[in-house]
Structures are given as structure tokens and as C-alpha cells.
Amino acid sequence: MDQNLLEYTLRIGDNALILGQRxxxxxxxxxxxxxxxxxxxxxLDHIGQARMLMQYAAEQKGADFTEDKMAFFRDIWExxxxxxxxxxxxxxxxxxxxxxxxxxxxxxxYTALLSSADERLKEIAQKAIxxxxxxxxxxxxxxxxxxxxxxxSHQKAQNALNELWEWTGELFEMxxxxxxxxxxxxxVDLTQLKKDWNVKVDQILEMATLKRPEDxxxxxxxxxxxxxxYLGYVLAEMQHLPRMYPEANx
Amino acid sequence: xxxxxxxxxxxxxxGSLHAPDADMAIKNARDVYTRRSEGISIWxxxxxxxxxxxxxxxxxxxxxxDDKVYRHPTxxxxxxxxxxx
Numbered sequence: 001m002d003q004n005l006l007e008y009t010l011r012i013g014d015n016a017l018i019l020g021q022r023x024x025x026x027x028x029x030x031x032x033x034x035x036x037x038x039x040x041x042x043x044l045d046h047i048g049q050a051r052m053l054m055q056y057a058a059e060q061k062g063a064d065f066t067e068d069k070m071a072f073f074r075d076i077w078e079x080x081x082x083x084x085x086x087x088x089x090x091x092x093x094x095x096x097x098x099x100x101x102x103x104x105x106x107x108x109x110y111t112a113l114l115s116s117a118d119e120r121l122k123e124i125a126q127k128a129i130x131x132x133x134x135x136x137x138x139x140x141x142x143x144x145x146x147x148x149x150x151x152x153s154h155q156k157a158q159n160a161l162n163e164l165w166e167w168t169g170e171l172f173e174m175x176x177x178x179x180x181x182x183x184x185x186x187x188v189d190l191t192q193l194k195k196d197w198n199v200k201v202d203q204i205l206e207m208a209t210l211k212r213p214e215d216x217x218x219x220x221x222x223x224x225x226x227x228x229x230y231l232g233y234v235l236a237e238m239q240h241l242p243r244m245y246p247e248a249n250x
Numbered sequence: 251x252x253x254x255x256x257x258x259x260x261x262x263x264x265g266s267l268h269a270p271d272a273d274m275a276i277k278n279a280r281d282v283y284t285r286r287s288e289g290i291s292i293w294x295x296x297x298x299x300x301x302x303x304x305x306x307x308x309x310x311x312x313x314x315x316d317d318k319v320y321r322h323p324t325x326x327x328x329x330x331x332x333x334x335x
Contacts, residue, residue, distance in 0.1 A: 032268055033267075033268075033282075034267050034268055034269065034278040034281065034282055035278075037281050037282050037285075038277070038278065038281040038282075041281050041285055134280075137277075138277055141273060141274060141277065145270055145271075145274070149270075
């Protein structure tokens with residue numbers, strides 16, 4: 001088993017799983033029916049991607065593991081998602097802003113993963129890229145409308161952007177796992193990705209009349225398993241049923 | 251919202267929704283009305299642009315057609331090759 005490949009698979013898969021779980025909290029609570037359905041669709045896209053990646057991770061771990069075991073029987077410190085996806089949803093502006101910042105990253109990430117030397121990751125990227133492209137369009141459209149909307153929507157979008165900015169740095173951090181995966185042609189070089197992300201984010205923020213926050217100290221740790229207090233609550237809700245009734249079936 | 255379910259068929263009205271503008275209406279329609287592969291093309295029209303007949307005029311508009319069965323071309327066999335009419 002290639003420990004770095006497993007680690008890498010989990011980082012991608014946990015981003016999808018935790019963001020999908022977070023977004024599903026909006027189901028039945030969206031501001032209007034159309035956006036309730038839109039967010040639930042997006043949540044399900046992420047869960048679908050997470051399933052493929054959890055299956056792959058489980059296969060790497062060996063015969064005793066399944067996708068469900070990967071999702072429901074790992075604890076906080078075993079999760080490898082970036083911190084930004086586990087943050088609380090907040091109001092509509094904060095959820096949209098997080099989506100915009102993450103979706104833009106995710107779009108460039110999966111685009112690069114299309115040329116991965118790992119066949120499975122490549123296949124997963126081929127399937128996911130259609131969904132991820134739509135997510136990036138959708139949240140960018142929303143950011144423009146919130147930022148360039150009313151005085152109140154502008155202020156809420158700007159507040160959300162300021163609040164979330166310190167969580168964006170981790171997306172582009174690279175450690176030994178990244179370096180190893182890049183050297184094998186499997187992983188994505190985040191240096192180039194960051195340039196693309198900056199250009200796109202600046203372009204959309206300008207259309208949205210929002211001010212890009214100054215780059216200052218950035219939060220990090222999620223990719224190595226050091227999480228915020230929020231992840232525990234996400235996992236508690238997501239995992240309590242299978243942990244109470246491990247053999248439960250539909 | 252009008253959806254074309256596949257090539258060769260016309261766009262059909264499927265319902266209405268709220269959206270701040272036309273671009274977002276397309277996205278909303280995609281999410282609300284095509285999530286089960288219902289379509290390959292979407293038209294959106296602002297409800298303001300629709301001129302509707304008045305329910306008060308239903309009698310003069312529609313009742314006269316009720317007793318004119320000869321207007322239904324039910325006497326013809328349509329060859330299979332014709333496809334949708």
C-alpha cells in the first residue's frame with residue numbers, strides 16, 4: 001500500500017464528504033425553494049464524489065474496509081479535509097462565499113487531476129469535472145449578484161469574504177505528501193493552481209464590486225488531521241447512526 | 251420554464267420559478283426541472299412577457315369548439331415514418 005496515495009485520496013475525498021454533509025444542512029432551510037434544491041443538488045454531487053473516493057481509499061486499505069467504514073468509523077484526527085469545508089454554514093452569504101472560494105479551487109484542482117498518472121483518480125476526475133464546473137459557475141454567479149446587489153447583500157457578502165479569507169491559504173499549502181504525489185505525476189501542483197485561482201477570484205470579485213481582503217496569517221492543519229471544534233459536531237451527526245447500529249441496513 | 255426533452259421535440263412548458271434575472275433563471279431551471287435527465291435544452295421567459303387569455307372569456311373563446319368533432323382528424327392512419335406530429 002502506498003501510504004501517500006491513500007493520504008492523498010482521503011484529502012480529496014474528505015473535502016467532498018464534509019462539504020457535502022455541511023451543505024445538506026441547508027436541505028429544507030434554503031431561502032427560497034429554487035436555492036434549496038440547488039444546494040441540495042450540489043450537496044449530493046459532493047457526496048457522490050466522496051463515495052467514489054472512499055471506495056478507492058477502502059480498496060487501498062484492504063479487504064476489511066468499505067466506503068462506509070471510511071466515512072463513518074474514522075474520528076476527527078483521521079479526517080484530512082481542508083478546514084474551510086468544515087466551518088459552520090452561517091448565513092446565505094457565508095455559505096455562498098465559501099462555495100465560491102472552494103468551488104473555484106476545486107474546479108482547477110479537478111481540471112489538473114484529469115491528467116493524473118493514477119488511473120482511478122483520473123477516472124473520478126473525468127466524472128466529477130462536469131459537476132464541479134457547474135458548481136464554480138453557480139457560486140460565482142451568486143457572488144456577483146450578492147456583491148453587486150443591494151447595500152445589505154453587498155455588506156453581508158463582504159463580511160463573509162473577510163471572515164473566510166484566512167481559511168483559503170491552506171488550500172494551496174503543500175507538504176511531503178503533495179511533493180511525492182507531484183513527483184509521481186499523480187498529484188496536482190498547487191503553485192500553478194494558486195495563480196489560476198487568484199486570477200479568477202480577482203475577476204469575479206471585481207464584477208461583484210467586492211474588495212479582496214489582504215493576505216495575512218492563514219489557518220491550516222486540516223490536511224494533517226488537526227481540525228477546528230466544528231468538525232466534531234459534523235461527524236457526531238453524520239456518524240451517530242452507524243456507530244449506534246453498525247449492522248443497520250436500509 | 252420550457253424544456254426540450256430530446257432532439258426533434260419542441261420545448262414544453264414545465265412550470266415556473268423565481269430568479270433575479272435570466273441567467274440565474276436558467277440555472278434554477280436546470281436544478282429544479284432537469285435533475286432527473288428531463289431535458290437537453292431550456293428556454294426561460296419572464297412571466298411579464300406573457301399575455302394570457304382571460305378566464306371570463308372562456309365561453310366565447312373555447313366553447314364553440316366543443317361540438318365540432320369533425321375538426322379532429324381521427325379518420326386518418328398516420329404512417330410510423332412520420333413520427334411525432
